[in-house]
Amino acid sequence: MTSTEKITFARQNELPRLPVPSLEDSCKKFLISVEPFQTPEQHQQTKQIVDRFLQNEGPQMQSDLLKYAETQKSFIEEFWDESYLLGNESVVLNLNPFFILEDEPDPERGTQLRRAANLTLASLCFIHDLRQEILEPDLFRGTPLDMYQYNRLFGLARIPTAHGCKQRLFPDSRHIVVMRKGQFYWFEAIDNNHQPLFSETELIATFRAIFRDADQVASQKDGHATLGVLSTEKRRTWYSLRSELENEAQNRRNLNMIDSALFVLCLDDHSPTDVTDLTNNVLCGTYQLEDGKQVGTCLNRWYDKLQIIVCKTGEAGVNFEHSSADGHTVLRFVGDIYTELILQFARSINPNTKSLFRAKTSPYARSLANRNKTHPVNESMMTDVQARTTPKRLEWVLDSSMLQSIQHAEMRLSDLICQNECFVLEFKGYGKRFITNHGFSPDAFVQMALQAAYYSLYGRAVPTYEPAMTKAFLRGRTETIRTVQPHTMQFVKTWTDPNATIQSKLDTLREACVGHAKLSKAAASGQGFDRHLYSLFALWRKQHASEGQSVPELFEDHGYQTLNHVVLSTSNCGNPSLRIFGFGPVVQDGFGIGYIIRDHKLTICASSKHLQTKRFLSGVEQYLYAIQRTIIDAFKAANIHQEQTYIDLAGNECDVRTGLPIRSSVASQDPNQSSKGVSYGTSGYSFYGDGAEADSESDDYIEYNPRESVGKMVFVSEYE
Template sequence: MYQFTRLFGAARIPTENGCLMQTDEKARHVVVMCRSQFYWFDVMDDNSDLIMSEKDLVHNLQAIMHDAMETPIQEAARSAVGVLSTENRRVWAGMRDHILNHEDNTNRECLQIVDSALFVLCLDDSSPESLAEISTNMLCGSSVIEKGVQVGTCTNRWYDKLQIIVCKNGAAGINFEHTGVDGHTVLRFVSDVYTDTILRFAKTIHGGSPSLWASVSPDPAKRDPESFGNVSTTPHKLEWTMVPELSLGLRFAETRLADLINQNEFQTLEFEGYGSNYIKTMGFSPDAYVQMAFQASYYALYGRVECTYEPAMTKQFLHGRTEAIRTVSQEVVDFVRTFCEDAPAKAKIDALKAACERHVQRTRQCSKGLGQDRHLYALYCLWQRGILDEGCASPSVDGYVSGEEQEVPFGSPGGQSMISEMSATASTGSGRAVARDIPAIFADSAWDKLNTTIISTSNCGNPALRMFGFGPVSADGFGIGYIIKEDSISVCVSSKHRQTKRFVDTLHSYMQDVRYLFKQLNRKVVSPSTTKAREAETRQAAAPLKTPKGKEIITKMASGTSSPSESDGEGGMLGGYGYFDVGSLNKLLSEKEEEATAGQQVTTRRSIGRKLPLADY
């Protein structure tokens, strides 16, 4: 519950000595961004009760959009101060100091309004269509240059706060600052919004339908305006004073941001062949199963395993955040090698089961706080603090070092290794002191490898979300966000142009291939037909039953599922390089079924008519 105090009214503030989380408990207003312009208005009174009805909000947002559209694109680009929140944290800290200490109070007041807002609502004037385009827009915005001016949505952001992003075509998402909260906290917020939206719609049909917050806050439309107190419900535009230093910093921040956006790509997969229900019937943990899919897909493309990260929640502890699950184990290595070899189907499935069981064990250990990453990092921070106390130049626990050239914290994904830092500073007195006193474990190459995450993954989602993702944490890595639903699996993959689409396609093929293996090993695989009604049909009848009228029909499967024998394009994991001859397999299975039933004469009603096949799940 503690993390909810850092969800609303919170901001990540950069300073010369690192970042800090700042929360304004008296925040009663929201900031709205449209075409890189800033607006604000109050939405609650001093008692935290709502003062804006839906109609009031619509009027305010329409006024904001009309004003933003009247702003020339050149003027909007010159005042797109939000782009500064994407800058290097040390540079952004310097710009903030300049804003706060300038003799003109206008910029200081504008900055305080933004920092203290409950959240930022970003109204984008773009209409992304594909899932990949939507994911890109929610993660980093679009970079579009017209006549030398940035007109993309990337400048319509303030990344130091919780952002609710709504596109022109209604596509919506959330971009949150990860420093103060974890994904499950934001997910709870999204789930409540999604649920209340459905309940509010139901209320328009039946007035007696419940609402999540009906008993918490009175209807603002029925309140006396005098009870609102000293509030400002009319939207106000924040007009920044663009001094030369601010304009120059904004210009360089925008070009840097455009470079970063163009260096990354995002691809999505909505696998509708099966989901958690089917995975569980096969005896696997859904999360472990999907993790093995990532490992097999990467190995199939590159022939090796890499350092992989998955967060495990430690919510059972006070202020608990996460522990790092390191997916790669000996069982995982054995599995990917076996799966990508011409091994029997049973050997592949057995290897998959062993790898999944090992992953489940490790996940349980990490959830109990028994992982290794956080413990080792705590020891590393203690050593850093000791070096600082002795007056040596060394990185601080906040992620900054005394030298200007280094801004990435050691021990973080993509950060510079301690070995390389020692080499860079060996010629200095402080460098020799660091090299002499560094514990052996932090000078070992294994520590460097552990903190260079190539495959960074996270499982976060429920029916309230369609997609979830984040960027890669290393230059040659993948960032993989995934949602395991009952009948489908959604995946968002990012990388710095490392054949992301090919990785997604390989992942799709792998999950199809595993389904074929299960079908090959067990023809009586659990399917949608495994219900009480279907079980009764498979039992031998004790007495003759009445002759039915009509014919049997194929049971229509739930949306998103398809029969392995009927779905299109299901081949080997590597296309032409695959190890599964699907056509031969289906033919062989069909022939065996015909042989098993040949010559059998059944006189019960089950033999009357042609029995139609029920598609496997």
Template sequence: MLRRLSSALVQQTSSLAPPIVESYLPKIWQATRRYSVKQQLPRLPVPSLEQTLDKYLKSVRPLLSDEEYDQTRHIVADFSKNPGPKLQDLLLKKAQSTDNWLAEWWLNVAYLSYRMPVVVHSNPGVICPMQDFDDEMEQLRFAAKWISGALSFKKMIDEQTLPEEKMGDHPLCMAQYYKILSSCRVPGVKRDSLVQFPAGTPNSPRHIMVIRNNHFFKLDVYGQNGKPLNVDQIHKQLMRIVDSSSHPTPPVGILTTESRKTWGSAYQRLVKNTMNKANVEEIQRSILVLCLDKPMPVTGPGMRQSQFVRQMFHGGGSHLNSGNRWFDKTMQLILSPDGACGMNYEHAAAEGATIAFLLDHAMSYAKKIPEELAPASGIVDPKKLEWDLSPETLEDIKEAEEDLDMMVDDVSLTALRFKGFGKDFAKSQKLSPDAFIQVAMQLAYHSIYDRPPATYESGSTRAFKLGRTDTIRSCTIDSTNFSKAMQDDSVSKQEKADLLRKAVDAHRKYTADVLSGQGIDRHLLAFKLLAIENGMNVPELFMDTAYSRSMHHQISSSNVTAKMETVFCFGPTVPDGYGVCYNPMAKQIIFAISAFNSCKETDSDMYGKSLARSLIDMHDLLLETTGSKL
């Protein structure tokens, strides 16, 4: 997720997820070096100890009582004397000997060691514009174009001709683009791994995987002459797959929805059989997965969009499309005859901005192909994967269905297409669009709960070699002052407008710091990990109320900008939290909001309505105090 220092590019995607098995590390990082060798990017800097601790105190102040804050100040002061300086020295040494001091830590801690299921808790769903198909033939034709578009993007990756992205005049690390195709997460009981099969490696993948009615098909998308199949050829192959999958089969793919420990154990049982093991390896090696779904039922007026979001996020449950998936796969394109169109992606390999860019390219390609490719020669018929499912594995599938259905029932999802205005309005007020939206999210929460929420917004560090993200702490002293003022009739409109601008500016400055490698959350994480690695006690700073409260993100948010009317969605990161992803467009803002039904305090529809009101109130406040117009 990337973002311009001025605010224009903040494209993000949140979420915490799990570590990588050591045997795969060389393969992954060598591939990264190979593809990014032309880029001369700076290393991720190490912020000063004093700066991080000062920002930390300011960031936790709105969340604490006076007594709690006084205690935290003493704890931070003690940390600044011991062991802070020692840990800072250890981190500086690590930074000097690695391309990116955070990269391996973050992959392990945030993704591969994470033991919650990837579905709902980690994988984002992506909702693309609804398509209009007259029949199944037209659906498959679109799917063929979509795949062809993805292959044209892959060609740019393989030939290293993908245009280098920049933030202003500064190039951004392109390494993530070379990890999103032909890659897959592999479950482990204690820790997962990540496998990748980039072009140029021996026997690099030539196939995609197509899933329909829970059947898996290996579809070679290159002929024996090495040329990609054209749209007509892919279309004919998809028709063969449809003809061979008219009835559902046991949903092996639903095993990927389990907790990572449970799935890791089930995986070991599944691959004991040599045929099953070969099948799994074909899935893991595939370029991407195409899920040809059955339509989701519409349960009431105005519910189509919400069902659409559910389909891309988790499949709708075991009785619908959740078994028609392999959630460990980095990229799963999803399409059904009713026009539902989108994807689900596994987060360990990349952030949302890179996924959005590939998806924009493939969708544009599908709408208007520049020129039809010449037919490939030596086409291989699709191969259906046959499974040998033991009684133990069939029981694992049954348990996974039950667990998944409980998880699906617990998630509340709201799609909000806010049409009152878009990012052009914030620009007309000389305000950062992303910061404006984030302040509105603070106001929306405060209006419901009368307290500020600890908030995570993902900010890109791609200006540095192998950069991923750091946290933009959106809950600030200034945003809290503004939220309180909006509920106080004794405060004048001009004072409220001034507080609004101050809050937006504070967020913009914090974002600029994160983008320039001066965030605090990954720095603090490094201190904690270094203490553990060096046999030291975990510092008291990490046991303090302030730290635990500031890490309990009642709002986990991400700005993933796309050219299309597309929005990502993901789950909350805490039981009483919200997941909020948004795509700010010129004249509208598209939101996807999630919450857990098991928490009586949260409700995605309620928060969505409060967010819409907050945006309108802020818009009107600015117009009334400045006289500006859209």
């Protein structure tokens, strides 16, 4: 690759369009997926409705969708965007997912200011490579994946309107917004060539100045307004309040400065005490009262943009606005910036270690400007850049009515936080290695664990959602994997049958996992049925709703409504850079479950509106140990080597208690250790991500003025 070769989007034209599945196939898959949740009488009624649909309006709706698809880059894109943008609920706990990063590889660099500086600098380098189109494109087993979502990750804002939300893109954005104790600060972070305008030391000095100023504002007798809570309101309420704010020109400039930022960095004045506290902090902020007033980190957020959150003790995470990007895209971003932190640590050992990114520090950065004797920078330009890189606090014009609205928004947010809970199971008994060594798909294995735990506790199966990535297609997002199928039901019934043999339990588990893997492959290949049926209905509604026609019978059927009341909303997302990821439940009586599968560990984050979440995770843990013993007992009987070991499918000599190779450092763990593997944490969230995407020619394209002066300048002491 040459230094000027653009590669990031070079293969977009190679991507095929998402296929529109056959109407008959989608209806058949729908009937199979809905049957486990219906009585025989209900299912017979649904079958009759499907038959009538296929004979009457269905073929015309399919024909209309096929014609529509010919004019679109993706037939689902417009309708899926609307599903995320047109709702009225708060995005907190209902939409925005979160990632929690692993700790800093070098503990000495893990302090809050230093870690915030490192993450910010790595993010700016990622943005540089993305905008210069030299960021390596995503591939899956050699197949190029759609890169469009990266254009919507930075400089994008979710804006409330009277009828839902829209997105505004600021493709030339060069500044970031920093939040501290509910106050907003901004400064320009990259130059015209997208090169970082700061060194790590300069960023630390800038953040330290923001700390001093925010602490001083917070200590004032009259207190300070924390406008971030307004972004947690229901969308129409937030639209009304935002419209009031924009009546003042100063407020309008402030909001534009926040909207147009590359991202928001939240520097929290909070030290998490455990994984519960940490998870809650990154998901929705902490709830903490002093003298009856809310002082938690829930005040230090802006949920309409990508947020990087750094705790007082250096723990860090990301809370992202979900309509613009799905988990795979944000995972690539956080994985890359975490990798850069590791390489920084490596450079402290070997200075020849290369960076992951190709961004260079801007010649206008203070640390370089005075040293560049060969190519001195323009002094007037340097003065201008230094003014724009000095942090400025946004000051608002607020009347008593708006101050009261901020107080009420905080109360409603606090209610939301108190109504939700989130716990984390960090299961260390085994992980991917054990699962694959015994011939199971890791994702399918964990999905069956969730099903077995729920069925054991409640005595029934419930509609379950897992997203499959469809980024092998142009503008691809996700398709639904419907976990509960006839083979799933056979397994959970056999597993909970006290008279079932070990072999029958393993046979039905294997059949269920194979079936789930096939469903996953079909969904990723664009052969699911959920997005297809949803698009048929959405297009019909777009064409005919104003005519007063009756909704097609299929979409009002009990079966269709039941299947789309997702009780177990699940997602498998993660790589070694992540410790935890999670989201809230999508229905009042449901769970939101995010999980990460590692070689020797499983991390499962579950949230609900107080549905015994802790007990559910305990059930998952008990199942994981029980199925491990079942697998080992069966394998021992057939492959006994000596009293304490057996030979697995890969030919490894394994410990009979753990199923791990005997040389593994964790092979000696006791599989009966139960609660030692669990740590719990309060929170909630929702995950399957797809979003809105307006073309740059649209009305939502906003020109960015990098020289606009907004806010009160904050004094920065001499850069170290």
